Amino acid sequence: MTAFEAMFRKLAPLGLYNTGEGTNIRAELEAYAVALQEYREHIETALRECFISTSQSFGLEIRESVFGNIRSDYTTSQRRQMLILRKSFNDGDFTLDGFDRMIRSFGVSNYTILESPETYTVSIGVNDDCGEADRAWIIRQIALALPAQLNSNIYLTGSTFSELDSENMTFEVFDYADRTWSEIES
Numbered sequence: 001m002t003a004f005e006a007m008f009r010k011l012a013p014l015g016l017y018n019t020g021e022g023t024n025i026r027a028e029l030e031a032y033a034v035a036l037q038e039y040r041e042h043i044e045t046a047l048r049e050c051f052i053s054t055s056q057s058f059g060l061e062i063r064e065s066v067f068g069n070i071r072s073d074y075t076t077s078q079r080r081q082m083l084i085l086r087k088s089f090n091d092g093d094f095t096l097d098g099f100d101r102m103i104r105s106f107g108v109s110n111y112t113i114l115e116s117p118e119t120y121t122v123s124i125g126v127n128d129d130c131g132e133a134d135r136a137w138i139i140r141q142i143a144l145a146l147p148a149q150l151n152s153n154i155y156l157t158g159s160t161f162s163e164l165d166s167e168n169m170t171f172e173v174f175d176y177a178d179r180t181w182s183e184i185e186s
Contacts, residue, residue, distance in 0.1 A: 002037060003034075003036040004029060004030055004033035011029070052087070053080060053084075055080070060076070060079050060083065063083050067086060068140070069133070069137050078107070083105075085104055085105035086102075089101055089105060094147050096115065099113050099122065099124070102142075103126075106137075106142075107128075108126050108128050110126070110127040111126045111128070112124070112125040113125075119151065120151055121151040121153065122146065122152050122153070123152070123153040124142060125155040125157060126155065126157065127157050138154075138156065139154050142154055
């Protein structure tokens with residue numbers, strides 16, 4: 001039911017106003033209804049964006065900006081999942097399962113975690129291909145989340161040698177790509 005229909009249904013039984021076609025009262029009600037309808041839409045949008053599970057735009061962006069980068073390169077459902085994981089991480093989650101959730105909350109899907117309790121070291125290898133800005137952000141987020149008493153080794157490797165080897169490139173094909181050493185290393 002539109003705002004106009006709701007107002008009309010409430011005023012018609014009173015009989016106080018002439019709400020017929022072309023009257024000033026009807027024109028005034030229609031003008032109010034336009035503004036109220038727009039107001040209702042804004043309220044519905046604000047309410048939708050208040051919750052991670054229903055937000056679609058600025059609700060996700062506001063939450064992501066609290067943690068660092070706005071992750072617009074992911075789908076809406078992936079962004080929601082990362083935020084839900086991130087918000088579920090708390091002080092009692094400094095276990096292997098907690099680190100697993102933490103790293104997935106950064107949008108990383110291909111990684112390894114090795115722990116060495118005798119040296120208080122956690123080594124995290126991230127194998128996802130990502131840009132320099134994302135690499136720096138991931139390293140910073142992991143460093144912020146790890147407890148201060150742990151030593152950490154964070155490796156961002158991209159493609160593994162076995163993945164590159166599976167492409168069966170000959171030296172001639174590899175050389176033809178005409179890459180610099182820094183491009184090859186990255």
